[in-house]
Amino acid sequence: MINLSDNQKRWVPWMRRSIQLAQLAEGRTSPNPLVGSIVLDSNGRLVGEGFHTGAGNPHAEIEALTQAGKKSVEGTIVVTLEPCCHQGLTPPCTEAIIKAGLKTVVIGMVDPDPRVSGNGISRLKDSGLEVIEGVLSQECESINREFSFRVRHGRPWGILKWAMSLDGRISLPNGCSKWITDIPARHSVHRIRSKCDAVIVGGGTVRADNPLLTSRGKSNSEPLRVVFSRTLNLPPSAKLWDTKIARTIVAYGPESDESLLDNLPDGPEKLRLSSDSPLELLSSLAKKGCNKILWECGPKLATSAIEANCVQELVVFVAPKLLGGISSMSPLNNFGFEEIKSTYKLQHSFLERKGGDLSWRLLL
Amino acid sequence: MINLSDNQKRWVPWMRRSIQLAQLAEGRTSPNPLVGSIVLDSNGRLVGEGFHTGAGNPHAEIEALTQAGKKSVEGTIVVTLEPCCHQGLTPPCTEAIIKAGLKTVVIGMVDPDPRVSGNGISRLKDSGLEVIEGVLSQECESINREFSFRVRHGRPWGILKWAMSLDGRISLPNGCSKWITDIPARHSVHRIRSKCDAVIVGGGTVRADNPLLTSRGKSNSEPLRVVFSRTLNLPPSAKLWDTKIARTIVAYGPESDESLLDNLPDGPEKLRLSSDSPLELLSSLAKKGCNKILWECGPKLATSAIEANCVQELVVFVAPKLLGGISSMSPLNNFGFEEIKSTYKLQHSFLERKGGDLSWRLLL
Numbered sequence: 083m084i085n086l087s088d089n090q091k092r093w094v095p096w097m098r099r100s101i102q103l104a105q106l107a108e109g110r111t112s113p114n115p116l117v118g119s120i121v122l123d124s125n126g127r128l129v130g131e132g133f134h135t136g137a138g139n140p141h142a143e144i145e146a147l148t149q150a151g152k153k154s155v156e157g158t159i160v161v162t163l164e165p166c167c168h169q170g171l172t173p174p175c176t177e178a179i180i181k182a183g184l185k186t187v188v189i190g191m192v193d194p195d196p197r198v199s200g201n202g203i204s205r206l207k208d209s210g211l212e213v214i215e216g217v218l219s220q221e222c223e224s225i226n227r228e229f230s231f232r233v234r235h236g237r238p239w240g241i242l243k244w245a246m247s248l249d250g251r252i253s254l255p256n257g258c259s260k261w262i263t264d265i266p267a268r269h270s271v272h273r274i275r276s277k278c279d280a281v282i283v284g285g286g287t288v289r290a291d292n293p294l295l296t297s298r299g300k301s302n303s304e305p306l307r308v309v310f311s312r313t314l315n316l317p318p319s320a321k322l323w324d325t326k327i328a329r330t331i332v333a334y335g336p337e338s339d340e341s342l343l344d345n346l347p348d349g350p351e352k353l354r355l356s357s358d359s360p361l362e363l364l365s366s367l368a369k370k371g372c373n374k375i376l377w378e379c380g381p382k383l384a385t386s387a388i389e390a391n392c393v394q395e396l397v398v399f400v401a402p403k404l405l406g407g408i409s410s411m412s413p414l415n416n417f418g419f420e421e422i423k424s425t426y427k428l429q430h431s432f433l434e435r436k437g438g439d440l441s442w443r444l445l446l
Numbered sequence: 447m448i449n450l451s452d453n454q455k456r457w458v459p460w461m462r463r464s465i466q467l468a469q470l471a472e473g474r475t476s477p478n479p480l481v482g483s484i485v486l487d488s489n490g491r492l493v494g495e496g497f498h499t500g501a502g503n504p505h506a507e508i509e510a511l512t513q514a515g516k517k518s519v520e521g522t523i524v525v526t527l528e529p530c531c532h533q534g535l536t537p538p539c540t541e542a543i544i545k546a547g548l549k550t551v552v553i554g555m556v557d558p559d560p561r562v563s564g565n566g567i568s569r570l571k572d573s574g575l576e577v578i579e580g581v582l583s584q585e586c587e588s589i590n591r592e593f594s595f596r597v598r599h600g601r602p603w604g605i606l607k608w609a610m611s612l613d614g615r616i617s618l619p620n621g622c623s624k625w626i627t628d629i630p631a632r633h634s635v636h637r638i639r640s641k642c643d644a645v646i647v648g649g650g651t652v653r654a655d656n657p658l659l660t661s662r663g664k665s666n667s668e669p670l671r672v673v674f675s676r677t678l679n680l681p682p683s684a685k686l687w688d689t690k691i692a693r694t695i696v697a698y699g700p701e702s703d704e705s706l707l708d709n710l711p712d713g714p715e716k717l718r719l720s721s722d723s724p725l726e727l728l729s730s731l732a733k734k735g736c737n738k739i740l741w742e743c744g745p746k747l748a749t750s751a752i753e754a755n756c757v758q759e760l761v762v763f764v765a766p767k768l769l770g771g772i773s774s775m776s777p778l779n780n781f782g783f784e785e786i787k788s789t790y791k792l793q794h795s796f797l798e799r800k801g802g803d804l805s806w807r808l809l810l
Contacts, residue, residue, distance in 0.1 A: 250614010406781035417770035
């Protein structure tokens, strides 16, 4: 709201409403962004509202314009994201806006998608519409942080989660880790999963914990479950191989013994990568439509994910328990740091209590 | 305040004031408790206030009665702790109260000291005074938690403190730990020291960190600094050997090679114990007047202190940094747990942000 002109400021309340509308589809639009829109008639009365409900469905502008009908003539459309000007799964929104006879278009943020990225705005201006940009742009960008990250970097936004005791252990020396945190923290993990497009573990986690990795019904579409295995030394039976509840992908690098895939049932898809790099895995997942993924892996994979810049956010649960155990697992392996000042420093932290446990979210 | 009779309730505001007075001497009265007192005249007007300022100084009741002078006749004295009835460093308070001609004595909590423990109350009742007990007793006990613990158990209340990274490390693999936490958290440690009677480290901490262990002027009397060494393998020069700022004790067990003491300068006192048990060390410190001690030691000593019930409270600082390092030190060693449900569970937690770091206080 800083440094907005009067002509921008008057649209702030309507942009806020558009953001609210956009957020109604949180976690359901990948690979598309969240978009909300409202239409006002020539007298400034609200005549249409809409939001994007998922890839392949109408864009927010079309929903709002359809609701407004002829009342949009000489009116204003407010939209959180620059309208598209290309034929995707649906026709370009710029053409629908021009056809609707609107006078003004108010836009929250420029679309980072190179097929749009200013071209939508130019198309509208060239057609004689007044375009007002930059209204609550930070807020609009914030609700699409993961979408923008994926578009700009070619890989999804990565969240790394672990749960540890007060003395920094993620398991006992015998490998036992059920349950370090209590039910509210575990529910919180299910909620995080419900907002991610994929959940990634390594083979070790499958062998040790046999996890289910679903949102336990907290999302209509369960996240894609990904096992990233270097060795393909995977158990022939595991909860993840049952793909009735959610899809599973077994991803593996070039040095894996592919004959071991014969031990697995048919349910999981197989994804051969040309390297063991978390970066290549994430690029593949971006191409499959993932904007946001969750690493729920052990220390080895977590450490290489961080080193490969595949972790943007951390969610650490700390339980008020003391496990001890010199050979107990810690959350991360070696980075090779020699000085504290060289270590990773996290910021913008958000702290919550989940029952007796703590949940600390930070940006890396 | 639950289940108080009307005759108890009317004294609650004056007991609150007495508690406030008592707390003015926080951290300065060991081995004595914090005590505050007020005197009202026969018309219920405040005529005296006092608190105990330290061992050997007058008790709170005497301070308040001195201020009240003759106005205390037929009046009331309110005191957070049962008045003493024995000759200690100062004469018994019961006799002074009786002599002052008071009518009523209002008492917060019974003194756990077996030399008093109800005998003070009996003496007052036997002399014809009205005695009202149990006014804000929980609050009165809470300000003297450590004193009561020491009296009941024969050892001081133990606080264990550590500072770790978000991934549960207290140092890098090369031993470097300066500084995992930022300045506000380190100031907080100085404040905790200022409220403890002694700070204990092991020989390893002296060798690795060469700490100063003072409150950096946050307390008039610095805590006693204790090095608990099994081997007496201690560096000939260390900040702790300079006892101009604060006293230092080198405590050691029966298997130590006492000839190594010759390597140390004369400043530190030497304390030979008959075992390596933290329990025996704490019993000795109780006899030296410690009500509350702070363990600032490495994982080995911290683990044995916990196992010996010598830790009642934990203060854990967590920094938003990632250190990594399989061979980095963790806060604790082995307890030998086989199941999560057998592990230590902490409670009554108090969470604070100290700059970018977290401070989590819990009871064990």
